[in-house]
Amino acid sequence: MSGAIIMTAKRYGRLYAIETISRTPTALVSQTKRRPVTFDIWHQRFGHAAPETIREMAVKTLVDGLNITGELTMGGRCEDCIFGKHSTHPFNDNGYQETEILERTHIDIWGPSPTQSAGGTSYFMLLMDGHSSYRTVAFLKTKSADVTLNIFETYHNEAERQTGKKLKRVRLDMGREWYNKAWKEYRKWYGLIFEFTTPYVHQQNGTAERSLRTILDGVRTAMAESGLPTKYWADAVQTMVYVWNLVPSSR
Numbered sequence: 001m002s003g004a005i006i007m008t009a010k011r012y013g014r015l016y017a018i019e020t021i022s023r024t025p026t027a028l029v030s031q032t033k034r035r036p037v038t039f040d041i042w043h044q045r046f047g048h049a050a051p052e053t054i055r056e057m058a059v060k061t062l063v064d065g066l067n068i069t070g071e072l073t074m075g076g077r078c079e080d081c082i083f084g085k086h087s088t089h090p091f092n093d094n095g096y097q098e099t100e101i102l103e104r105t106h107i108d109i110w111g112p113s114p115t116q117s118a119g120g121t122s123y124f125m126l127l128m129d130g131h132s133s134y135r136t137v138a139f140l141k142t143k144s145a146d147v148t149l150n151i152f153e154t155y156h157n158e159a160e161r162q163t164g165k166k167l168k169r170v171r172l173d174m175g176r177e178w179y180n181k182a183w184k185e186y187r188k189w190y191g192l193i194f195e196f197t198t199p200y201v202h203q204q205n206g207t208a209e210r211s212l213r214t215i216l217d218g219v220r221t222a223m224a225e226s227g228l229p230t231k232y233w234a235d236a237v238q239t240m241v242y243v244w245n246l247v248p249s250s251r
Contacts, residue, residue, distance in 0.1 A: 036067035040075050048081050098130035102159060104169040104195075106130055107152070108208035109143050109177065110216070117234035124237055127155050128211050130171075133249035135211060137241045139234050145180045153186070169193045173205050215240045 009016040042054055055072045057063050098104050111123030121139040125148060128135045136159075138151045156167055167190075172178040174196050187194050197204035218240040219233060228236075 036069040038070050038075070039068050039072055040078075042066065042068060043074060043078065048078060048084070100165070101129060101131050101163050102165045102167045104130040104171060105155075105159075105167060106171045106205065106208035106211070107178070108173065108205060108212055109140075109148070109175070110212050111140075111143070113233060115230040115233065118231045119234055121234055124234065125151055126208060126212055126215070126241075127152070128208055129159075130207060133211075134245055135215075135241045137215075137237060139237075143175075143177045145177055145182045148177045149182050149186060156190070167192065169195055171195045171197070171205060171208065173197050214244065218244070 007018060009018045011017075039051070039054070043049065043051060046054055051074050058066055058068055058072055106128045107126065109123055109125050113122050116122055117139065119139065121141050123140040123143050125138045125140055125143070126135060127137075136155055138155075140147055140151070160166060170192055172194060178194070179196060183194070186192075215237060219236040222236050222239065223230065223233065226236075
């Protein structure tokens with residue numbers, strides 16, 4: 001605006017090499033736009049920087065030429081920021097809340113563990129009742145279809161006999177350990193409804209995955225407190241599941 005030189009450069013062929021530059025912070029884009037513009041436009045010019053940052057720059061006059069007309073706030077949420085900065089698409093489904101025992105069981109597998117357990121296992125399979133949040137855990141050396149189905153069959157029989165109710169639905173991801181001929185035949189024989197989640201959409205199996213996180217957070221804490229070798233991780237998992245089954249659930 002004042003005609004001050006902010007930068008000098010020397011041409012080499014078709015390129016310009018900057019030789020000197022002013023030490024005064026300057027909004028260079030404003031040199032071609034002399035008129036004050038709205039806060040939203042400056043948000044775009046600064047590469048969609050945080051509005052709080054741009055507001056601070058304006059209030060504290062940290063940059064020459066930052067002339068803003070109107071309020072120092074965005075006119076609304078920047079849709080381009082929402083699209084470009086989200087790591088995953090928003091998940092707005094609040095989910096269905098089960099109203100009775102065994103209405104739906106959520107299942108997931110964790111592993112392989114970096115360290116084999118003292119019992120020689122590398123995985124654990126979590127089965128969680130959606131209504132009561134009661135958890136059952138089993139430890140596996142492999143997560144083959146035969147192994148996982150045997151564990152599920154044991155859980156299925158015990159759960160129905162102990163509660164007097166019938167299991168209706170099972171929520172699973174699209175892992176090969178579930179999505180196979182053996183599990184399909186079992187489902188048809190017992191009339192179960194398997195709810196397979198969309199691949200890579202972890203939110204749809206969020207109940208089981210969040211429970212896994214709760215258990216593993218407790219395991220890491222307990223292992224750090226006890227100082228036990230990492231090979232006892234399975235014992236810590238079993239302990240955490242036992243303890244959390246005694247803690248009241250928000251469900």
